[in-house]
Structure formats: C-alpha cells, structure tokens
Amino acid sequence: MTTQTPTALLEEITVAETEGRAVPDAATGETLGYAPVHTTDDLDAAVRAARAAQPAWAALGHERRSEMLRRAAEEVEARAEELAQVIAREQGKPLNGAGARFEAGGCAVWIRSAADTPLEPEVLFEAEGTRSELHYDPLGVVGAISPWNWPALIAIWQIAPALRMGNTVVAKPSEYTPLSVLAVVALMNRHLPEGVLTAVSGDREVGAALAGHEDVDKVMFTGSTRTGRAIVQSTAQNLARLTLELGGNDPGIVLPGTDVPAIAEQLFWGIFINTGQTCAALKRLYVHESVYDDVVTELARIAEATPLGAGTDENSALGPLTTAQQFEIVTELVEDARRRGARIVTGGEPAPELGPHFYRPTIVADIDDGAPLVDTEQFGPVVPVIKYSDVEDAVARANNSEQALGASVWGDPEQARRLAERIQSGTVWINQHGTLNPVVPFGGLKSSGYGLEFGVHGLKAVAAPKVITV
Numbered sequence: 001m002t003t004q005t006p007t008a009l010l011e012e013i014t015v016a017e018t019e020g021r022a023v024p025d026a027a028t029g030e031t032l033g034y035a036p037v038h039t040t041d042d043l044d045a046a047v048r049a050a051r052a053a054q055p056a057w058a059a060l061g062h063e064r065r066s067e068m069l070r071r072a073a074e075e076v077e078a079r080a081e082e083l084a085q086v087i088a089r090e091q092g093k094p095l096n097g098a099g100a101r102f103e104a105g106g107c108a109v110w111i112r113s114a115a116d117t118p119l120e121p122e123v124l125f126e127a128e129g130t131r132s133e134l135h136y137d138p139l140g141v142v143g144a145i146s147p148w149n150w151p152a153l154i155a156i157w158q159i160a161p162a163l164r165m166g167n168t169v170v171a172k173p174s175e176y177t178p179l180s181v182l183a184v185v186a187l188m189n190r191h192l193p194e195g196v197l198t199a200v201s202g203d204r205e206v207g208a209a210l211a212g213h214e215d216v217d218k219v220m221f222t223g224s225t226r227t228g229r230a231i232v233q234s235t236a237q238n239l240a241r242l243t244l245e246l247g248g249n250d251p252g253i254v255l256p257g258t259d260v261p262a263i264a265e266q267l268f269w270g271i272f273i274n275t276g277q278t279c280a281a282l283k284r285l286y287v288h289e290s291v292y293d294d295v296v297t298e299l300a301r302i303a304e305a306t307p308l309g310a311g312t313d314e315n316s317a318l319g320p321l322t323t324a325q326q327f328e329i330v331t332e333l334v335e336d337a338r339r340r341g342a343r344i345v346t347g348g349e350p351a352p353e354l355g356p357h358f359y360r361p362t363i364v365a366d367i368d369d370g371a372p373l374v375d376t377e378q379f380g381p382v383v384p385v386i387k388y389s390d391v392e393d394a395v396a397r398a399n400n401s402e403q404a405l406g407a408s409v410w411g412d413p414e415q416a417r418r419l420a421e422r423i424q425s426g427t428v429w430i431n432q433h434g435t436l437n438p439v440v441p442f443g444g445l446k447s448s449g450y451g452l453e454f455g456v457h458g459l460k461a462v463a464a465p466k467v468i469t470v
Contacts, residue, residue, distance in 0.1 A: 013183050020037055043213070046200050073107075098273050141168050141170065212238060222246075246444060246447060248283070266433075334362055346362065347359075406426065
C-alpha cells in the first residue's frame with residue numbers, strides 16, 4: 001500500500017459529468033468532482049446484496065471479522081493524506097489541528113477500536129445447576145445515514161461496530177459531502193467480502209427509503225432533530241431498531257474564580273472546532289459576572305488571531321461553512337442578535353474575499369436567553385456569551401433546552417463535578433468540551449436522540465441480545 005497523489009482517490013470514486021451530480025469545493029464553490037446519483041432502485045439492490053452477504057459474514061465469527069477490519073484500518077491509514085485532502089476540499093475543515101487529517105486518522109482509530117473491543121457473554125444468574133447467559137447476535141442489515149460535518153468519521157462510527165458484530169451495512173452519506181464517505185468505503189472494501197458494505201449516494205428520498213426499508217433491521221442516523229423524528233416515523237412499519245444522534249445546543253458554564261487565561265484556549269476550541277459545525281461543540285456560554293469581561297476579552301483575542309482560510313491551506317485553523325444554507329442561517333442569527341442590541345465583540349460579518357461561505361469567528365456579548373442565537377443550534381463560528389450572577393440560575397438555564405447532547409463546566413474541578421451531576425446531558429465535560437474517546441460511550445438525551453455509540457455499549461447497540469439458560 002503506497003500513498004498516491006491527492007487526486008488519485010478522487011479519481012477512483014467520482015463519475016463522469018454526464019453520469020453524476022457536481023460536488024463543490026467548500027472554499028471556492030468550484031466543482032470538486034461528480035458523485036454517483038443512486039436511486040431507490042439502486043438502494044433496493046444494495047439492501048438485497050447486503051441481505052445475501054450477511055449470513056456468511058456473521059458466520060466468520062468475531063476474530064476473523066476483526067482481522068479484516070484491522071486490514072481495512074491499515075488501508076485507510078496508508079492513504080489517510082489522500083482522504084484528508086478530499087475531506088478538506090469537500091467539507092472545508094482545515095487540514096491541520098482537529099481538522100481533516102485528524103478526521104482521516106480518526107477513521108482508522110475507530111475501525112481498530114471496533115475490531116479490538118472485547119464483548120464476552122455475560123453471566124446473569126448461576127445457582128444449583130442453572131446458568132443464564134446474555135449473548136449478542138447480529139441484527140442483520142444496518143442502514144447508516146451520516147451527516148455532512150464530519151462525513152467520513154461519523155460514517156465510520158456507524159459502519160465499523162455494525163460490521164464487527166456481524167451485520168452488513170448500507171451507508172447513505174449526506175448529499176452535500178458524499179465523496180468523503182465514498183472514499184473511505186472504497187478503501188475499506190479492498191478488504192471486505194462483496195456486499196458486506198455498500199455506499200449509496202443519493203438524495204433525501206433515498207435516505208428516507210433506507211430508513212423505512214422492509215429488509216433493514218437497524219437504522220443509525222446522525223443529523224437534525226427534525227429529520228430524526230421523520231426517521232422514527234419511517235421505521236414504524238419495519239420496526240427497525242434505532243440509534244439517533246440529533247445534534248445539540250451544548251451549554252458551558254464558567255464558574256466564579258476561574259483562571260481565565262488557563263482555560264481560554266481549550267474553551268475557544270470547544271466552541272470553534274470545525275468552524276463550529278460540530279454537534280457536540282459548545283453553543284452557548286454562561287459566564288459568572290466576576291470573570292465575564294475577562295472571558296469575553298480572551299475569546300475575542302484568540303478569535304482575531306486565528307487564521308481563516310481554505311481547508312487545503314496549511315496555515316488555516318478555521319475554514320468555510322460547508323453549505324450556502326448554513327452560511328445563511330449563521331448570518332441571520334448574528335443579524336438578529338445585533339438588532340436585539342447584543343454586542344458584537346469581534347467578527348459578525350462574512351469574509352467574502354476568502355470565498356462564498358466564509359464567516360469571521362464571532363463573539364457575541366450582552367445577550368440573554370430568548371434570543372434565537374442562544375436558544376437554537378447555530379452550527380457555525382459564533383458563540384453567545386451570557387452573564388449570570390447565581391450558579392443555581394446558570395444550571396437551570398443550561399437545562400432549559402429541548403436538546404441535551406453535551407455540556408461542560410469550567411473552573412474548580414470539585415465544584416464543577418458537583419454541578420455536572422445536575423446537568424441534563426448525555427455527556428458533561430469538566431474543563432474541556434467535545435473530546436471523544438472510541439471506548440467511552442457517547443449519546444444524547446431529550447431531543448438530542450437516544451442510543452449509545454463507541455466501545456462495548458456501541459457494539460451492544462448494533463446487536464440483538466439473546467439469553468441462553470442451561
């Protein structure tokens with residue numbers, strides 16, 4: 001396995017202009033390549049192939065499947081630079097930092113983790129010659145529907161554990177970033193039997209058909225709450241099991257007495273990772289009045305010093321918004337805050353000299369709950385900073401949201417830990433935000449979805465529990 005030119009992987013997965021749909025470079029808007037336009041007929045064929053391949057794949061057993069997944073991880077790792085170039089151009093995230101190279105490398109890490117995580121039968125009861133054990137069998141065919149913000153990595157979060165547990169997978173990438181997923185699937189398929197993993201590149205009609213397909217046993221979806229609700233309705237007929245990660249409006253609380261310079265850098269990147277286009281990024285920041293001005297000043301300082309540019313620019317730390325729709329949402333949320341009298345400390349405007357969807361990193365102060373910028377998930381490079389005087393009030397505000405994916409508390413670790421236990425969220429970080437570990441389960445509460453991914457819990461989520469009593 002040798003590293004090839006950055007265009008080689010693209011050439012493997014794209015089709016002719018007359019046969020596909022143009023996929024733009026996120027930074028320039030120029031056509032990056034043409035993705036196949038699959039139909040519901042293509043989806044049916046993929047599901048049939050997955051159903052036919054599943055018994056033999058399951059029969060290989062955990063050890064053999066894991067061996068194949070490890071070889072797939074080696075393939076992804078060997079061509080990680082090519083994959084990173086595709087991600088940086090299609091999705092827009094910078095190559096460096098927690099960017100496209102991080103995402104490409106993370107694909108290999110999560111594949112290996114799924115292969116290496118042990119899952120032994122659990123003894124539930126044993127006495128007087130009776131023994132009950134809990135085993136986990138494959139479900140069958142898994143439909144994996146992934147988003148545009150971390151396209152390759154989130155697809156792998158769904159694909160790798162499903163395959164490890166003996167399921168076959170039909171993956172449906174976002175129509176905005178199909179090439180990244182087609183690329184990582186192509187690399188994996190060099191080491192997998194035919195029909196075990198198929199990517200279907202289509203529009204939302206294809207995604208809806210996959211969710212409701214009569215031969216799909218499990219649906220994994222990461223995306224908006226609105227689409228998640230539609231998927232729940234689609235599965236009413238096939239009764240497919242569900243794992244839903246539906247985004248969040250993650251709160252952060254900065255406690256009184258916090259050493260602001262000590263946390264500023266991590267706080268900034270907890271907000272602005274992937275230009276704010278991350279489900280588990282910090283979206284609203286509650287800061288005690290005693291350190292409020294210091295936090296606002298430090299965040300603005302870092303924002304103004306952080307290079308903004310194309311994902312393929314080695315010097316960039318923040319990239320463009322991936323889609324025109326998201327650019328318009330961010331622009332309107334900031335303008336609404338401005339009309340309400342909020343203070344735009346820095347940023348607050350597009351950067352058209354860089355490209356069509358660039359928006360300057362923005363810190364908004366003197367704003368409160370009730371403003372759309374606070375109450376909704378902005379999913380972009382802007383954060384509202386809200387002042388509070390009473391910690392109890394801050395906890396109540398943090399919990400006052402229909403979404404509950406992640407949250408964080410910043411300051412004294414002991415006090416932060418006590419507060420973390422009272423915050424309604426799937427994950428609460430202390431003095432960090434958004435850090436994920438392939439062996440630590442991740443999932444949301446409320447309208448942020450349900451089900452767990454990663455580690456042992458993630459493997460169990462893509463398997464059918466079976467009790468054997470002797």
